[in-house]
Amino acid sequence: MRLWGPVTAAAVLTASAATAQVPTTFIVESPTMTTGEMMPRDYSPDGRNVSPPLSWRGLPPGTQQLAVICQDHGAGNPPPWVHWILYNIPATASGLPEGIPFDPADAMPPGLGGATQGANGWGLPMYRGPAPPGTSLHHYHFAVFALDAALDLPPGLTRAELLEAIDGHVIGQGAMTPHYSRHPASADLTR
Amino acid sequence: MADEPRNRPKISRRDLLKSAGAAGAAALIPGRAAADAPSAAPPASAPAAVAPAGPLMNLTAQETELLSAMVDRLIPSDDMGPGALEAGALRYIDRALSEAESDSVEAYRIGLAALDRYSRYSRGAPFSELSDRDKDSVLIDVQLGGATGAGVGFVGSSGAFFNMVKSHTWQGTFGDPMYGGNVNFIGWDILGYPGVRMRVSEDDQRQMEAGQLPPARRSAYDFGQFQVGGGED
Numbered sequence: 001m002r003l004w005g006p007v008t009a010a011a012v013l014t015a016s017a018a019t020a021q022v023p024t025t026f027i028v029e030s031p032t033m034t035t036g037e038m039m040p041r042d043y044s045p046d047g048r049n050v051s052p053p054l055s056w057r058g059l060p061p062g063t064q065q066l067a068v069i070c071q072d073h074g075a076g077n078p079p080p081w082v083h084w085i086l087y088n089i090p091a092t093a094s095g096l097p098e099g100i101p102f103d104p105a106d107a108m109p110p111g112l113g114g115a116t117q118g119a120n121g122w123g124l125p126m127y128r129g130p131a132p133p134g135t136s137l138h139h140y141h142f143a144v145f146a147l148d149a150a151l152d153l154p155p156g157l158t159r160a161e162l163l164e165a166i167d168g169h170v171i172g173q174g175a176m177t178p179h180y181s182r183h184p185a186s187a188d189l190t191r
Numbered sequence: 192m193a194d195e196p197r198n199r200p201k202i203s204r205r206d207l208l209k210s211a212g213a214a215g216a217a218a219l220i221p222g223r224a225a226a227d228a229p230s231a232a233p234p235a236s237a238p239a240a241v242a243p244a245g246p247l248m249n250l251t252a253q254e255t256e257l258l259s260a261m262v263d264r265l266i267p268s269d270d271m272g273p274g275a276l277e278a279g280a281l282r283y284i285d286r287a288l289s290e291a292e293s294d295s296v297e298a299y300r301i302g303l304a305a306l307d308r309y310s311r312y313s314r315g316a317p318f319s320e321l322s323d324r325d326k327d328s329v330l331i332d333v334q335l336g337g338a339t340g341a342g343v344g345f346v347g348s349s350g351a352f353f354n355m356v357k358s359h360t361w362q363g364t365f366g367d368p369m370y371g372g373n374v375n376f377i378g379w380d381i382l383g384y385p386g387v388r389m390r391v392s393e394d395d396q397r398q399m400e401a402g403q404l405p406p407a408r409r410s411a412y413d414f415g416q417f418q419v420g421g422g423e424d
Binding site: 046047048049103124133 | 308309313338341
């Protein structure tokens with residue numbers, strides 16, 4: 001079993017996004033999730049399967065835009081399995097509310113004008129939460145990138161396409177890594 | 192920064208229609224985006240489409256309600272026109288379950304029960320009572336297999352159940368009306384399918400390319416060349 005801590009997460013980030021400069025680190029938090037602790041089931045198909053709220057602070061000066069990737073480095077062939085990609089996030093945003101719309105026809109929440117979603121591991125431009133097999137415990141890495149340019153990236157980019165597009169623009173990185181294992185319904189349904 | 196409304200097409204209907212080419216009649220669509228094709232009014236003499244009011248022959252009233260709610264979200268009726276329910280997809284599925292798909296009756300019963308159990312477990316309400324958005328979210332989880340591990344009774348992958356119902360819904364919406372669906376040729380109108388034709392003249396071709404060819408709205412089996420079961424030994 002692999003455990004993710006802040007140091008490991010930072011290493012993954014650096015390896016994932018080749019940058020011309022060394023990005024600074026900033027804080028990524030959530031009012032409902034904590035690194036190293038279980039995610040609420042509402043962020044998984046055991047619940048409403050909505051995207052979790054995130055917030056960040058300490059962005060590096062000159063941040064023009066942000067991008068978010070949620071990925072599971074313990075799944076996918078090759079890893080990681082991508083659960084969510086969101087980019088073109090204005091730097092004025094201090095975070096993301098819960099439940100970013102999964103239908104591209106729906107408006108983004110206030111303050112997130114222009115933000116758009118990329119293709120997750122299922123090829124869908126939306127958040128789909130953890131569904132690890134059986135009762136296994138997987139770790140979900142929410143990586144946030146601070147960019148030095150307001151890129152007008154098209155919707156539907158894959159993780160690889162996004163990382164290529166932001167290459168050279170990443171001036172800061174932050175992450176949090178909660179985990180999840182499934183809650184079989186049988187007990188709930190017999191209550 | 193002001194939030195501007197997203198001006199991109201919805202996934203649900205348009206994408207379903209674009210990828211409907213695998214479903215029978217859609218394979219004959221002219222080479223244009225089906226959803227962009229001009230819609231043609233059904234024949235004035237055609238009867239109005241009516242969804243079954245009671246239980247289907249092969250499913251209980253509760254199962255029928257569940258299947259109806261699911262089919263309604265797979266090809267919804269919206270501002271682009273009628274959907275699968277109006278096209279009679281339920282009647283098609285019921286008929287298929289009595290005939291060629293009789294082996295699937297149990298898969299429907301188990302899958303529909305699991306769908307409702309999953310909805311109650313994950314969203315806190317029966318599937319039929321969810322909002323359209325929540326129904327879509329549930330169906331995405333069923334399609335992607337996320338519902339499989341919830342322990343709600345899907346046999347194998349929940350995606351297999353989803354694909355079975357989707358396939359039958361498309362057949363019942365876009366297939367030949369002789370099989371009990373595509374009422375009033377609603378499915379063919381959605382696709383802009385010009386209809387079954389034994390010959391296409393140069394003038395027909397020109398009209399079709401200009402989007403002015405009146406659709407031929409006849410079942411293939413109205414032509415003497417085709418017979419039910421024809422071609423099978």
